[in-house]
Amino acid sequence: MRLGITTVDSGDFKDPKIARRLLSSLSAIPEDKIFLMNQVHSDKVAIAEEGTSLPKADALVIGNLKPPYACVVRVADCMPLFIISDGVLVGCVHAGWRPLAGGIIQNTVKLTGSSIHIYAGPHICYKCFEVGEEVQEFFPPASRIGNRISLFNALEKISESVGIKASDVLLLKAKGYCSIENPAYFSHRGGDNKRMAAFAFQY
Numbered sequence: 001m002r003l004g005i006t007t008v009d010s011g012d013f014k015d016p017k018i019a020r021r022l023l024s025s026l027s028a029i030p031e032d033k034i035f036l037m038n039q040v041h042s043d044k045v046a047i048a049e050e051g052t053s054l055p056k057a058d059a060l061v062i063g064n065l066k067p068p069y070a071c072v073v074r075v076a077d078c079m080p081l082f083i084i085s086d087g088v089l090v091g092c093v094h095a096g097w098r099p100l101a102g103g104i105i106q107n108t109v110k111l112t113g114s115s116i117h118i119y120a121g122p123h124i125c126y127k128c129f130e131v132g133e134e135v136q137e138f139f140p141p142a143s144r145i146g147n148r149i150s151l152f153n154a155l156e157k158i159s160e161s162v163g164i165k166a167s168d169v170l171l172l173k174a175k176g177y178c179s180i181e182n183p184a185y186f187s188h189r190g191g192d193n194k195r196m197a198a199f200a201f202q203y
Contacts, residue, residue: 001089002027002201003082003172005075005121007184013074013197016054023072027201033069035060039094043102045111058099059108061091062202073198076186077179079123079151080198083108085116089202095120097131097149101138105158114163118155120171121198122185125178126150129189 006013013019016036024031031052038054046055047063048071060071061083071092073080078096082089090112093104109116126148136144143154152171159169171177179185186192 001084001087001203003119003121003199005080005185005198006196008186008194009184010196012186012194013072014193014195016074019072019074019197020052023070023197023199027068027070027199029068029070029201033065034072035062035070035092036072036074037094039074041094041096041098043099043104043107045104045107047111058094058096059091059104060093061108061111062089067202070199070201072200073121074195075121075123075179075198076188076192076195077124077129077190079155080121081155082119082121082198082200083112083116084119085112089200090116092198092200095123095151095155097135097138097151097154100151100154100158101135105155106162109162109164116164117168117170118159118164120152120155120169122173122177122179122182122196123151124180124187124189126153128178128180 035048044057045059046057081093083091140157179187
């Protein structure tokens with residue numbers, strides 16, 4: 001398995017056709033087994049199916065498909081998540097504040113079970129994520145620092161509530177992970193209209 005994320009130097013992955021083509025070339029995985037979503041900031045979970053469809057969802061769960069395959073989450077501040085069970089990629093999540101507040105983790109775990117590890121990719125850090133009271137109220141106090149929200153801390157608390165140990169929720173990059181602070185990443189709040197591709201290749 002290989003986990004990673006593209007950078008500014010890699011170009012814009014907003015177009016799903018371009019994302020599939022480039023990631024297929026990078027991974028040698030067929031385009032019809034590179035799974036993306038039409039991300040709509042929802043609580044919806046879809047089951048991945050071979051082909052080039054784009055389910056309207058913010059989480060994908062791998063059903064009974066056999067490797068090789070890949071999951072892709074397009075981001076520019078939101079938190080990309082990859083779900084691993086017994087060393088095998090079983091799903092991915094586009095975890096912005098709306099999906100997290102709406103129950104995307106709970107809905108995903110209903111399909112994957114709680115015996116999983118969750119790996120979080122680069123995203124906006126709490127220092128850069130200032131929100132209003134109408135957003136703050138959706139999140140546990142431990143994830144709020146003044147008028148700022150930590151998406152990763154919220155993920156930890158939500159995961160614990162559905163039986164996932166905090167030690168099984170991991171940040172892929174401990175330093176330089178903030179999409180605003182790190183110039184290698186695109187940031188919607190920073191004024192970018194482009195997207196990175198967070199990917200997981202399962203062989």
